[in-house]
Amino acid sequence: MIFDRKQQRLLLEGKEYSLEDIRRLIAGGAEAHSPASWDLYLFLNEWFNDSPVITVHTSGSTGTPKELIVRKDQMMQSARLTCEFLNLEKGQSALLCMNLRYIGAMMVVVRSLVAGLNLIVRPASGHPLADIEEPLRFVAMVPLQVYNTLQAPEEKERLKQTDILIIGGGAIDEALEAEIKTLPTAAYSTYGMTETLSHIALRRLNGPSASSHYHPFSSVKLSLSVEDTLVIDAPLVCDQILRTNDIARIYSDGSFMILGREDNVINSGGIKIQAEEMEKLLRPFISVPFVITSVPDQRLGQAVTLLLEGERDTEKIGNKLHELLEPYYRPKYILTTDCIPQAGNGKVNRAECRILAKQILTTFYPHMFKSLS
Template identity: 35%
Template sequence: MTNEQIKVNGRLYSLKEIKAQDPETAKWHEADRPALDFVCRWTNGQTEFRINTSGSTGKPKTIAVYRDKMLHSARQTVKALGLSQNQRALVCLNTAYVAGMMMLVRGLEAKMRMEVVEPGALPFENTDEAPDFVAMVPLQLKALLEAGYRQMVEQAGCIILGGAPVDTVLAKEIKTLKGVKVYATYGMTETVSHIALKRLNGSVPERAYSALGDTEIATDDRDCLRLRSFLTDGEWLQSNDIVRLHGDKSFEWLGRVDNVINSGGVKLFVETLEDRMAELFANLGINRRFFLSGVSDEVLGQKCVLFYEGKAFSDAEIQRLKEAIEKNFGKYERPKAFLAVMSFEESPTGKVLRTPTKAKAYEVD
């Protein structure tokens, strides 16, 4: 395979032939169509693309993204990561969404050799060699490591992770990876893709994100991140992400302001607590998805509640969990109830939808 070709689900296509097609009538394999349709339109100079949002922080919607912004974003990433011509890029995210589309743009812009595979838990399952560059969600990397792909992961050049926070347990595992460079990404719909990177392994893993290229950062009176760049048309874009600034181009992410629990006048940063809870679950051998959220309480205003997936814990399991939480969490930090949900609600890209999930929960203790 050369950089004048693209492999999609094991089938090799010429970029020149793709460009010559009419995407409305092209007789491509249906499974290959989303990626090839985008590549066709991109190589023919289309300037506006309609994409779906995942709906993780609101209702799913269709938005317009523009070629100049996509190119700007791609070039920032290519430069920051030192990507170059003829390196191998693996696209294992859904190309109907911006994360997958931007992998295609980066590969085309850097003239990389690209392979597209169906999004799934094990992105390396149907590929012969480790890529020089791949973007995935944390669950994919976790699944690869658990399924025995560690050697192939370490042979990869660079992995960027997005779509969800990297939990404490996975972060510890990532720190032990040799050879490969692993980064967490920060971005939002309005910035097309990520605008900051944070190295998760190496000699000194980073606590803070470094803003890319022309991105300027600041905070408002809630300590929520504001940013400005070409991607925001030079206007300040306000986020609901609480951060701690580390200089003019670096910031530490603490959590979403809309997830903060105000319990008895004490502000609890949910994402920080979830990191600690994930480590506790791992130490107890509990392999369940969970999240923490605030629920109205007459005395505290809000109380911290733990929602977990699957059948209800036994009384003995609840007791063991409570004892461990008692030792490791402060008075207001401790969940005041444990609510079971048989299956979490998810967005099309696999993000847990907290509000509809909470509506399905039932109290265990």
């Protein structure tokens, strides 16, 4: 592997490019290239400059998006960890099909530079395998891309011919995971965040080694805070010990499970409800996109709220929830919206969901809504 950026070259669809080549392509102007290629050239130009750091953006899925300054040498260490774990080697193909604004896509490129992978570039779309002809060694996608791919027979067949698939940037629901289990592709769910420069642990989704637990890289040390949130010590990729908002359970072999996010705990009348756990329970019974959120409530503090995408029979769904859930867990409100808010990388934007739910209630149901504010 090559860790000296001055010695690195990008193997792009079978052709090798140096910094000088990239600068010549940029000099030709954006109109001479596809938007996906142009974004790649701009990233490479920044990667190869003299600065030891680069700016990345968080998704804003749980709060306000922000910029982080990260070290390029640590990004290369992260790339090494993944390439070694997955046995990725020089000349093998890797697909870039995500937005280069975010760390997940950046790391696909950095892995290619460090390990000499042959990078194939496609736009960040819902159907990244639509026109891929050659079998791929390595692909990284978000869950929505995987879901869409599995709905299109030709694209699903191409995914079957892919050796390794990693999925990050959002939760994988049970139905999607069940379909992934039928694939011959070695599929993994990743755990990580922008601050850890992509993932620090993987969970095998299919095959004999499939597991419900994430397994961290050997250099990563994990512990729990007093609030049972995961604490990460990953010195190769992060200078500081990182206290996450993810409520976790760690097992004796070092593996772990994520139960939900601390900031997604809804405190309704003193009962603490984990939004993700409720969503997991309800997913088999609700066929449309939805999210469990909350609104301020004078009596309860926070009122559990079900936000559904599209016009739906809320009375029928409410009756089903009455059967499934204990009284304290039943949503006080069932609301509909044209579209569930999402962040730029396809994650549900939970902060925006809370704002939207409150707006819907105050606008259309003011007689029902008694807010704390």
